[in-house]
Amino acid sequence: MTTSVFFGCTFIAFGPAIALFIFTIARDPLRVIFLIAGAFFWLVSVLLSSLVWFIAVQISDKNSASQQKGLLVFGVVLSVLLQEAFRFGYYKLLKKANEGLLALSQEDTMPISMRQLAYVSGLGFGFMSGAFSVVNILADSLGPGTVGIHGDSQHYFISSAFMTMAIILLHMCWGVVFFEACEKQRWLSLAAVVVSHLLVSCLTFLNPQYEGSLIPAYMIMFLMGAWAFSCAGGSLRNLKLCLTCKDKDFLLANHRPR
Amino acid sequence: MRPELAKTAIILIFSWLQNGAAGNSVEQKIYVELNHTVPCVRLLNATHQIGCQSSISGDTGVIHVLEAESDVDWVLSSGPNPPYMVLMEANFFNRAIMMRMKGSPRVAGVAVVIPKSGPPQGFSPHNSCPNEGTGVYSDSYGPELAGCNSTVWNPLGNSLSYENFNFPVFSLNDDNETEVIRKCFREHNVVRNGSSPQFPLCAMQLYSHMHAATDTVTCMRRNNIQNSFSVTPEVVCDAINDYNVWGSVHPLNNSAKGHKEGESVVIAAARIDGRSFFWDVAPSAEGAVAGFVTLLAAAHALRRVTVEAPPTRNILFTFFQGETFDYIGSSRMVYDMENGKFVINLDNIHSLLEIGQVGLRSGSRLWLHSDPVSRRRNSSVDAEVEKLVSNLQSVAKNLSLSLAEPNVSQPLPPSSFQRFLRARPIPGVVLADHQSAFNNRYYESVYDTAEHLQVTYPPGLSPEEQLEYVTDVAKDLAEVATLVARSLYLQANGSEANLPSITADPMTVTQMLYGFLVQSNNSWFQALTSPDGFTLEPHPLQYYVGVSGPPRPIKVTTRLVQYVLANLTGTATNLTQSQCQNPENLEGENKELWSYLWVRGSVSSNSSQGEAYCVRASVRLSKAVSPAFELQDYGSRDYSTWTESRWKLIRARIFLVASRELEMLTLGVGVAVLLVSLLVTYFISSKADLLFTSSREPTSTTY
Numbered sequence: 007m008t009t010s011v012f013f014g015c016t017f018i019a020f021g022p023a024i025a026l027f028i029f030t031i032a033r034d035p036l037r038v039i040f041l042i043a044g045a046f047f048w049l050v051s052v053l054l055s056s057l058v059w060f061i062a063v064q065i066s067d068k069n070s071a072s073q074q075k076g077l078l079v080f081g082v083v084l085s086v087l088l089q090e091a092f093r094f095g096y097y098k099l100l101k102k103a104n105e106g107l108l109a110l111s112q113e114d115t116m117p118i119s120m121r122q123l124a125y126v127s128g129l130g131f132g133f134m135s136g137a138f139s140v141v142n143i144l145a146d147s148l149g150p151g152t153v154g155i156h157g158d159s160q161h162y163f164i165s166s167a168f169m170t171m172a173i174i175l176l177h178m179c180w181g182v183v184f185f186e187a188c189e190k191q192r193w194l195s196l197a198a199v200v201v202s203h204l205l206v207s208c209l210t211f212l213n214p215q216y217e218g219s220l221i222p223a224y225m226i227m228f229l230m231g232a233w234a235f236s237c238a239g240g241s242l243r244n245l246k247l248c249l250t251c252k253d254k255d256f257l258l259a260n261h262r263p264r
Numbered sequence: 265m266r267p268e269l270a271k272t273a274i275i276l277i278f279s280w281l282q283n284g285a286a287g288n289s290v291e292q293k294i295y296v297e298l299n300h301t302v303p304c305v306r307l308l309n310a311t312h313q314i315g316c317q318s319s320i321s322g323d324t325g326v327i328h329v330l331e332a333e334s335d336v337d338w339v340l341s342s343g344p345n346p347p348y349m350v351l352m353e354a355n356f357f358n359r360a361i362m363m364r365m366k367g368s369p370r371v372a373g374v375a376v377v378i379p380k381s382g383p384p385q386g387f388s389p390h391n392s393c394p395n396e397g398t399g400v401y402s403d404s405y406g407p408e409l410a411g412c413n414s415t416v417w418n419p420l421g422n423s424l425s426y427e428n429f430n431f432p433v434f435s436l437n438d439d440n441e442t443e444v445i446r447k448c449f450r451e452h453n454v455v456r457n458g459s460s461p462q463f464p465l466c467a468m469q470l471y472s473h474m475h476a477a478t479d480t481v482t483c484m485r486r487n488n489i490q491n492s493f494s495v496t497p498e499v500v501c502d503a504i505n506d507y508n509v510w511g512s513v514h515p516l517n518n519s520a521k522g523h524k525e526g527e528s529v530v531i532a533a534a535r536i537d538g539r540s541f542f543w544d545v546a547p548s549a550e551g552a553v554a555g556f557v558t559l560l561a562a563a564h565a566l567r568r569v570t571v572e573a574p575p576t577r578n579i580l581f582t583f584f585q586g587e588t589f590d591y592i593g594s595s596r597m598v599y600d601m602e603n604g605k606f607v608i609n610l611d612n613i614h615s616l617l618e619i620g621q622v623g624l625r626s627g628s629r630l631w632l633h634s635d636p637v638s639r640r641r642n643s644s645v646d647a648e649v650e651k652l653v654s655n656l657q658s659v660a661k662n663l664s665l666s667l668a669e670p671n672v673s674q675p676l677p678p679s680s681f682q683r684f685l686r687a688r689p690i691p692g693v694v695l696a697d698h699q700s701a702f703n704n705r706y707y708e709s710v711y712d713t714a715e716h717l718q719v720t721y722p723p724g725l726s727p728e729e730q731l732e733y734v735t736d737v738a739k740d741l742a743e744v745a746t747l748v749a750r751s752l753y754l755q756a757n758g759s760e761a762n763l764p765s766i767t768a769d770p771m772t773v774t775q776m777l778y779g780f781l782v783q784s785n786n787s788w789f790q791a792l793t794s795p796d797g798f799t800l801e802p803h804p805l806q807y808y809v810g811v812s813g814p815p816r817p818i819k820v821t822t823r824l825v826q827y828v829l830a831n832l833t834g835t836a837t838n839l840t841q842s843q844c845q846n847p848e849n850l851e852g853e854n855k856e857l858w859s860y861l862w863v864r865g866s867v868s869s870n871s872s873q874g875e876a877y878c879v880r881a882s883v884r885l886s887k888a889v890s891p892a893f894e895l896q897d898y899g900s901r902d903y904s905t906w907t908e909s910r911w912k913l914i915r916a917r918i919f920l921v922a923s924r925e926l927e928m929l930t931l932g933v934g935v936a937v938l939l940v941s942l943l944v945t946y947f948i949s950s951k952a953d954l955l956f957t958s959s960r961e962p963t964s965t966t967y
Contacts, residue, residue, distance in 0.1 A: 010931040011922075017934030022941035029942075029949040143290055150324045150469055151294040151919025155448060158293055160464050160922055164930050171937070239956040248951045 011163055012147045018167035019140050023133055023174045030125075036118050037126045044096060044130025044181075051092035052138065055085035082207050089131070090200045093181070096127055097188050120189060121182070121238055128181015132174035140170040158214055165216035172223045176206060179227070179234035186237040202226055298445075298916040300438035301375075304429070305543040306474035306909040308483055308501060309590075310892075310899045314425065315474070315909075318373065318432035322471035325349035325372025326921065327449050330356045340368050344460045347372035349468040351436075351445060354379050354387075359422040366429055373432040373470045375916070377442050382711025389424035389541040390708035392416050393678075398590040398904060400682040401675055406637040409675035415700045417677050418707045425541045425708065432470035434916055435542045435710070445918055452920065463923035470916050476501035476909035481898045483907060501907040502811040503893045506819045508593045509536070509583040509826045511563065511833055511883035513570045513756070515857035516578070518884060522604030524612055528577045530755045531616040531692075532748065533594070533680050534559040535587035536825055537809040540710045546808040549717040549781055550704045553807070554623025554741060556583055556825060557776045561745035561768040564832035566753060569766050575758035577614055581833075583825050584680045585888040586809040588708065590904035593888035594680035598687050599903075606886065610684075615652055615755060616692030618681045621704055622744050623717045623737060625697035630744065632656060632669050633696060635676050638689035648691030652755060656693065659750040659763065663743055670699050677702075695748065714781035714804065731778045731786050738774035745773065776828065780805060784824065791866035791874055792831045798823065809888075811908050818885070826883055830861050834881025844878035858882050 031037045059081045067073050100123050108116050118126075143166050153162040180199050187195035206226055212218040306315035326345045328338060330352040339348045349372050350365065357376045365371045393412035401410040408414065436442050448466035455461060475498070476483040483501035490497040516524065534556040538548025563581050570579075586592030600606035601613075622630065632653055639646040653669065660667045676682055679694045697703050706712040714720070718737050721730045745768030753766055779789045785800035793800070798820065805821050812818050837860075839847060844862045847853040853860075858880045865874035892903035899905070948955060 008927055010927045014927075014930035014932070014934030017938040018930075021934065021938035022945070024938070025941040025945040029945045146290045146294060149291075149294065149919075150467070150921060151917075152464055152922040153290075153293045154464050154920040155296055155466070155918065156293065160920065160926070162293070164933070167934075235955075244955050248954050 008150065009148065011152075012144055015140070015144055015147055015163050015167035018164065019136060019144075019170035020174070022171060023129065023136065026129060026178070027133075031129070034118075037122070040100070040118070040123060040126045041130040041133070044127035045134035046130075047092045047096045047127075048089060048131045048134040051088045052085065052135075055081065055088045058084060079208070079211070082211075083204065086204050086207050087200070089135075090184075090203060093127075093131065093184055094188070097185055100127065120185060124182045124185030125178065125238070126181075127185070128178040129174075131181060132177030135177060136170045136174040139173060140166055159216065161216060162214070165220060168220055169210070169223060172220070172227045173206070176203075176223075176227050176230055179230035182234040182237050183230065202230060295917045295919045296444060296448075298436070298438075298441050298918065300441055301434045301436055301914075301916045302542045302545050303470075303472040303914050304433040304435075304541055305472065305911065306428075306476060307504070307589075308476055308478070308480045308905075308907045308909065310481060310901070310905040311479055312426075312428070313476070313478060314428050316429040316431065316433040316472065317474040317909075318470050318472045320473045322469045322473075322915070323347075323349075323372045323432055324467055324469040324921070326465045326467050327351055327445065327453055327918070329446065329449050330361075336361060336364065338455075340364060340370060343370070345465060346370035349470070350374045351377070351449070351468075353377055355383060357424075358387075359424055362424060362427070362429075365431075366427065371431055373434070373468070374429075375434045375436055375445075375468065375470070378435045378437060378710055381713075381715055382706050382709065386420045386705030387711060388418055388420040388422065388705070388707040388709050390418055390421045390539075391423050391426060392418050392421035394418060394421075394588075394708075395590050395678045398595070398683075398902070399676075399678060400635070400685040401637075405686075406675060409637070409673075415674055415677075417700075417702055419701050420705060421707065425539065432472045433541075434470055434472070435545070448918055448920075463926065464920040466918060467921045468916065468918045471913045472911060473913065474909040474911050476907065480905045480907045483909070484896075484898045499910060501909050502813075503889060504586060504589050504592065504809055504811060504904075504906045504908055505887070505889040505893075506537075506585040506593075506809050506812045507822050507885040508585050508597060508888045509822060509829060509883065509885055510597075511581045511829050511881060513566060513579040513833075513882075514574065515854075515882035516580075516607040517856050518607055519856045521606060523609045524607070527608060527612045528614045529580045529608055529612050530577055530614050530752055531580045531582060531684075532559055532562065532752055533582045533584060533616060533618040535585075535593070535680060536583045536807065536821060537585050537588050537593075538712065538807045539588045539708050540712075540808075542710065544806050544808045544810065545710050546708070546806050547710065547713040547781070547804055548708070548807040549712050549714055549719070550621050550623045550706075551708060551712050551807075553777070553780045554717060554737075555619040555621060557773060557780060558622055558741050558745045558748060559583070559619050560776060560825070560828055560832060561742060561773045562749035562752065563829060564772055565745060565749035565766050565768040567833050569753065569758070569762050573759060573762050575753055575756035577756035579752050579756050580608070581829065582680075583829070585819070585822055586890075586904070587680055589809065589906040590890075591680060591683045592809070592890045592904045592906070594683040595903050596888050596891055597886065598683050599891040599894070600886065602687060610688055610690070613684070613690055615648055616681055616684060616690055617652070617748065617752060617755070618679050618692065618694045619744075619748060620677060620679055620694050620696035621702060622695060622697050623741065624703040625740070626703065628664055628666050629697075630660075630665060630667050630747075631696050631699050632667055633674070633676050633679075633694040634669070634692070635681075635685055636672055636674065638685060638691075642689045645689045645691045649693065652691060652693050652751075655754040656695075656747065656751045659747055659754065662763075663747055665743060665747055668699075674700065695744075714777075717777075717781065719777050719781050727783070727786060730782065731775055731788060732771070734770045734774045735777070738777055739770045741777070742768040742770040742773045772832070779828075780821075780824070784820070787867060789824065789828075791864055793824070793827045793864060794862050795864050795876065813889075822885070826885060827861060827863065830859070830879050830881035830883040831863065834858075834861075834879045834883065837878045837880050839878040841876070841878070853880070859884055 031041055062077055066077055111117055147163050152160050154160045184199045206223050209219040209222050304316040306313055306317050325347040328348045339350055347370050396411050452466040453461050486500050535552050536556050538546040538551040540546050584593030601609045634649050639649055657667050681692050681694055684690050706716055719735055721733055749766045750763045775788045779786055783802045784805050785802045789800055807821055841862055844860045847860050848855055861879045863879055865876045867874045890904040892900035892905045
């Protein structure tokens with residue numbers, strides 16, 4: 007297709023992530039650093055899983071279709087588990103780093119809270135995984151052609167973009183819920199994050215039935231979003247207050263000196 | 265590292281690289297590459313550019329297959345999705361339709377499906393009067409004959425090869441790929457019950473962007489600017505050039521150029537190139553191969569007799585390259601002779617016999633063309649031509665051939681001999697199978713193939729058996745070769761008593777026809793050629809002259825003619841390979857008189873490798889670069905100024921294109937998503953205090 011498709015898909019996939027970055031991350035250098043570190047951790051996890059995948063493919067029988075399919079499922083599961091393991095590793099690291107920051111800090115409060123870190127690192131994971139899943143597709147969307155000469159759906163580009171958007175937002179939510187679960191040592195919540203990640207990743211096996219993968223993925227995204235919202239201290243009451251602008255302290259709060 | 269481990273690692277890395285080279289799978293989902301295509305490229309001369317080109321990023325259009333006349337209107341006026349990429353059968357590939365396409369902005373490009381055999385009514389994309397501007401006839405030399413005024417040599421010629429198209433034209437040579445395109449067209453683009461086809465539509469993209477433009481003067485100036493000012497010069501065009509092949513019966517001292525005292529030479533000439541509409545596709549079976557194979561066979565027939573009873577005059581066999589493009593080879597040789605840069609000069613020439621198109625004679629009749637102007641003006645030339653004609657006719661009497669002269673006012677057909685006549689009146693004759701217009705219905709076209717020349721074999725023969733199978737054409741050409749050989753011997757003052765012993769071997773002729781027309785990769789050519797530097801291939805050779813010179817090698821057809829001529833006229837020596845390369849200090853050997861070629865030798869039944877040996881022959885190459893480039897006169901009217909543009913990418917692929925609406929919808933959704941998320945995020949972040957207040961950690965979200 008053409009540049010219009012390229013920009014359309016880019017905006018769909020990264021629009022929310024860019025908006026979040028501009029309004030919540032970009033103004034604080036510490037958050038930018040933790041975002042990039044999060045992205046790096048995700049990258050390392052993918053490096054490891056690709057290494058395992060590479061070896062597994064070499065060992066396997068390339069002519070057996072069922073074996074290759076099984077290998078793909080194995081690769082996805084392994085990659086998800088590795089990603090979550092690295093998320094845990096990153097949590098541990100941040101925990102240590104935060105103590106260090108506290109020690110260095112002049113004030114007696116931490117410069118960045120654990121919840122903010124959860125959100126920032128989740129978005130970092132999301133950015134990198136989103137980039138990895140869609141960049142090659144975006145590159146090909148610049149050419150004159152669209153998918154379909156072999157009978158595939160021509161909505162491939164736009165559905166890939168929507169899936170990427172969901173994955174990015176999901177990573178953000180998972181980050182928040184995961185860190186909260188670690189803080190509170192609620193291992194069941196942690197398992198729920200891993201399982202939902204697995205579920206979303208395996209939903210992509212339904213492609214090219216895009217509605218079959220996109221609709222459940224978005225449902226899970228909204229659920230995780232709600233959960234993350236509550237983890238971050240949100241509640242229905244707050245939301246109502248906010249939407250109806252009934253908060254008396256709103257103006258005051260906004261003008262509170264930093 | 266243990267060796268097994270290292271080996272495994274290397275295998276792993278290599279297989280990974282191979283996977284990487286296969287291209288990414290998204291691209292494979294979108295595009296189908298067409299690998300068996302040949303483009304039409306841009307050529308330039310002193311005043312014009314001809315050929316085709318695409319824009320720099322390739323031209324894309326919705327495919328439409330021409331199946332009926334109404335499809336032409338669909339493409340040119342009524343179709344709703346221009347521009348169109350036209351896929352046409354060869355029967356639509358004619359001047360009328362192509363010129364309508366050329367004038368329309370609704371055509372993005374043309375792909376032509378080339379069948380195996382040509383249309384029965386004939387097809388020639390060449391001029392109807394080939395090389396009219398650089399032949400001998402002009403306003404000052406036989407003005408009544410200039411520009412094919414009296415005889416149109418190629419009446420079927422529609423000059424398509426000499427048009428300039430601003431869109432790419434490709435030929436599709438693979439049936440499977442054509443079927444893939446047709447299938448894509450049928451599934452997506454066919455008009456069903458009157459309604460226009462629905463998106464996505466099947467489209468094709470052709471890349472053939474040419475670097476040169478306007479004419480040779482311009483492109484050579486650009487080359488010079490690049491060469492003098494740029495660190496990494498990007499040459500935009502190259503002079504069309506290669507090498508002539510020549511050999512002589514008595515060796516000529518190659519280091520002494522210019523006039524040879526006491527040397528009188530009969531020149532026997534043929535051309536070894538052709539062209540077609542598409543780049544590097546030029547089977548030229550009748551156009552060139554029949555003629556030069558005949559001359560090679562004649563040279564072979566003369567080998568023994570010229571050793572046992574050498575004639576007093578020398579015979580020079582010349583094979584001119586680039587004759588299609590305004591006589592590059594012959595004009596260069598004449599230029600070199602005039603300027604003392606060739607082993608002989610024009611004074612040494614006694615007479616000239618040129619073999620034209622001789623493969624398609626009707627019955628036993630051949631025609632002897634001569635130049636009426638020089639015969640009229642110069643009585644001694646007329647007498648010599650008379651003698652040459654009578655020599656030929658006396659020889660023909662003993663063969664089953666009959667020779668005739670066309671009427672006296674007919675000019676010479678397009679021939680290298682015309683370039684010699686431009687320099688001075690030299691007696692000479694052009695031997696051809698046509699009285700006036702060519703018998704060749706496919707002159708300079710892709711259909712001038714082995715089948716056209718009837719070089720066909722009974723079914724079920726293996727390649728080796730085909731190589732040894734003497735076809736009727738081979739017998740016919742061997743007869744012509746015998747005629748040529750005997751006439752040359754007579755012309756060189758040889759004794760008439762020796763004539764019966766001069767006969768061309770039909771087996772050699774059939775082997776040559778097989779090698780030059782069917783496939784060059786055969787045991788006979790392998791035995792005759794040197795072990796390195798030859799890429800013999802299992803498909804027909806192409807005779808488009810192209811561009812040679814460093815770093816590009818000499819054209820393979822030129823070298824094959826050189827090696828075949830050397831083997832057929834030279835002698836095998838027992839020199840070693842190193843002596844063969846440098847025979848200067850050996851007694852009886854002389855690098856100035858002979859050239860020494862190391863050849864593979866024939867493979868005997870009990871060994872896989874032949875006995876390689878050294879051939880000594882007076883066969884050499886001489887440059888076939890137009891004198892215009894030597895003189896740097898790029899606007900020359902006397903010499904060929906043809907150049908070939910350079911290009912970076914030749915590529916063709918098909919894919920589906922989405923409708924403009926879907927593309928815009930995608931963009932709209934994208935922009936909407938971006939704006940909505942910007943708004944929502946701003947809203948949330950501005951009210952974060954409110955949203956994320958919890959009793960548990962009141963200071964957590966201070967923005």
